[in-house]
Amino acid sequence: MRGKNLRQIEQAVAGRKRGDRPSDPPDPELIATPIRFDVRPATLALLRQAQQVLEAERGERFDDDGLIAALCNAVLGGEETGRAKHQIQTTICESCKQGWQDGAGAKLPLDAADMARAECDAQRIGSDREPGHAVQDVPPRVVRFVHRRDGGHCRVPGCRSSRYLEIHHIVPREVGGNHEPDNLVLLCDGHHRAVHEGTLALSGSATKLETHVGRDRVDTDARLALTTLGFRPSEAGDAIAEARRSLAVSAPLDEVVREALRQLAWPRSNDHGAARAPARLEGRSGFGRDNARSNDHV
Numbered sequence: 001m002r003g004k005n006l007r008q009i010e011q012a013v014a015g016r017k018r019g020d021r022p023s024d025p026p027d028p029e030l031i032a033t034p035i036r037f038d039v040r041p042a043t044l045a046l047l048r049q050a051q052q053v054l055e056a057e058r059g060e061r062f063d064d065d066g067l068i069a070a071l072c073n074a075v076l077g078g079e080e081t082g083r084a085k086h087q088i089q090t091t092i093c094e095s096c097k098q099g100w101q102d103g104a105g106a107k108l109p110l111d112a113a114d115m116a117r118a119e120c121d122a123q124r125i126g127s128d129r130e131p132g133h134a135v136q137d138v139p140p141r142v143v144r145f146v147h148r149r150d151g152g153h154c155r156v157p158g159c160r161s162s163r164y165l166e167i168h169h170i171v172p173r174e175v176g177g178n179h180e181p182d183n184l185v186l187l188c189d190g191h192h193r194a195v196h197e198g199t200l201a202l203s204g205s206a207t208k209l210e211t212h213v214g215r216d217r218v219d220t221d222a223r224l225a226l227t228t229l230g231f232r233p234s235e236a237g238d239a240i241a242e243a244r245r246s247l248a249v250s251a252p253l254d255e256v257v258r259e260a261l262r263q264l265a266w267p268r269s270n271d272h273g274a275a276r277a278p279a280r281l282e283g284r285s286g287f288g289r290d291n292a293r294s295n296d297h298v
Contacts, residue, residue: 035068057161058190066190073164073189113196120192121167138167138179146184146206154188155209156200161188168192170202170209182206203250212250219244222256231264239263 039047054070055062062070099110099118110118121143123136146167153162168187171177182205187195194200198216202209219240226236243259244251251259 059158069189113193116196117192120169142181145181150186154191155185156191156211159188159191164189166192201250215249218253218256221253222260225257226260
């Protein structure tokens, strides 16, 4: 790092964890850039009012990142024309699959969720080494049809957002999903990101759409339940991974926990056939004993 100023050093280590090599690609999920604005009280009042309107549409509170993204989309979104929403250039490395997005002359790394969002409705223009013919994944006529069919608003129940809408594939393209209208729905940018982050899941079809808590969120809660029962984190993780082999992607939390407990062979039975909690739970109060009784029939 000799000869570099503080700003250059910050850029060099951003997105990297302890032990990473300088040549390792940065992890966008590790990068959080603080920004600061000095505004007049009247402008602050406008911001608070805009936030209130946007949150009422979305039906949930924004974090800082969500608020800034919504405000930017209000400027960049424009009217629906059937063209792919993502007109900002995104570059993806063919070898490491890392993606970058152009932003006013700077290339900024994308995380997996944002790359997946762009892949849902992209216009491909070739590589950054040579031009190519622009090809839109979802035909404009299909995009216009989906907007009319979904009433120009996000399909997640409770969300009233009619702005910053994006096309999403219910069955992902990498597992055989197609561009037919029945596999496409409109989602606002926040819920689209939640789907690709794994905290929200969709199944069924556009005409019979079902929403669920995302698999990643369910697995996190299941791991917490098992460790609270006294199992080691490694045991809980292995049991959940094994349980997932026989469960639907949309399996709710209680099914995941039950199947994971089956994998852990708990609660075990004594010689008389009565369920008995493992020794590490005996004598505990609250969660452990109550759940040992509730899972007698697992």
